[in-house]
Amino acid sequence: MKSRYLKLETRKEEIIRVAAKLFKEKGYSAVTMRDLAGEMGIKAASLYNHINSKQDILDTIIISLAEEFTEGMRLIQSSKQNCIGKLKQIIQLHIRISSQNIYGMASLNNDWMHLKEKRSYYKKLRSDYEDDFRGILKDGIVSSEIVDLNPEVMMFSILTTLRSLYIWIPKKEDLNLEELSSALNQILIEGINK
Amino acid sequence: MKSRYLKLETRKEEIIRVAAKLFKEKGYSAVTMRDLAGEMGIKAASLYNHINSKQDILDTIIISLAEEFTEGMRLIQSSKQNCIGKLKQIIQLHIRISSQNIYGMASLNNDWMHLKEKRSYYKKLRSDYEDDFRGILKDGIVSSEIVDLNPEVMMFSILTTLRSLYIWIPKKEDLNLEELSSALNQILIEGINK
DNA sequence: CATATAAACTAACAATTGTTAGTTTGGTAA
């Protein structure tokens, strides 16, 4: 048996990574198994030695990311911080996950509707995440940490910005993640901070 | 000849409108001409009495919207206002166009990569738009109207929020556009306003 | 009535799709 213990990435993981890159460029539906195989330097049929189906690749990409966000939010919720502190941690969370998985984030944002069995599970995770986010904002309003504006609009504004980081981070290699984090903290938070 | 003078919408326009709705739900690539025909209550081949190709539908949806944004920015630029005034008008512009064409905005955001001959033209329009936007922010920094933060991050934050309005507006029928406009003005502008 | 036209239809096409079956290759372990 070929030893994988020293290897960083299995062949399967490599396929999923390359698939995510193609999905970002053209979207899940427009990427064919022959496109993916071509990018891997093999024939389409050979992919099936490693993966079960095209659908499976998408499921893996999206669900693993969604669960990562869920786990991140869980940790933030369980920490004893005020509203602003939690918001800053959410920004950090999005920057970290997005920068580590630029390609996958595109699928998470744009191709979740092509999930099948996993679709309702994904929607549950997303909905719970937004509920937590909204809760943090509402607490902040009650405790007068943030301005008393429609929490739905505040969440929408912050969250869509964070969800789009994957589009933007790769274009700005000169700006490091520390600077980005600092700038976003100011722009997104100070704005709603009393 | 059947009189169209009194009609609000030609059959072609109806097809394009329905197509945009389907494109929003599943993305351009995943929508088949049979899907579209089914939604119109006719057979796929019948669509071709009205439209030239599937590609043509996408081109029409995206380019007309992109040109609408370009024209809007042109008017804002030619008006004699300060930075903040222009930013508020940009917010208005996005709310107006997005609310009038919820479905088309999805294609503009997610399916532009499936343009063919029109792709470079689209990218030119978008790039020019962003240059104008950036210019307004830079002027605002020089004139001390807005805080001296990375204009790229500021533009990214505001613009991604505005570009995602189409996702969000239809879910919030209780919130009228006046309220939305007012809330966004506060959240997006006051935040960067000194 | 005769004609024209908008707008639907049926039938079919060539290409492309995801996937399967069965086979070959090359390296590793016994």
Added chain:
DNA sequence: TTACCAAACTAACAATTGTTAGTTTATATG
């Protein structure tokens, strides 16, 4: 050597794709 196995291959499939050709239907105009 021998056996094994991961990972590639060729060939093919049934279904689906966008689109074309030719025809029918219904309505409106002269």
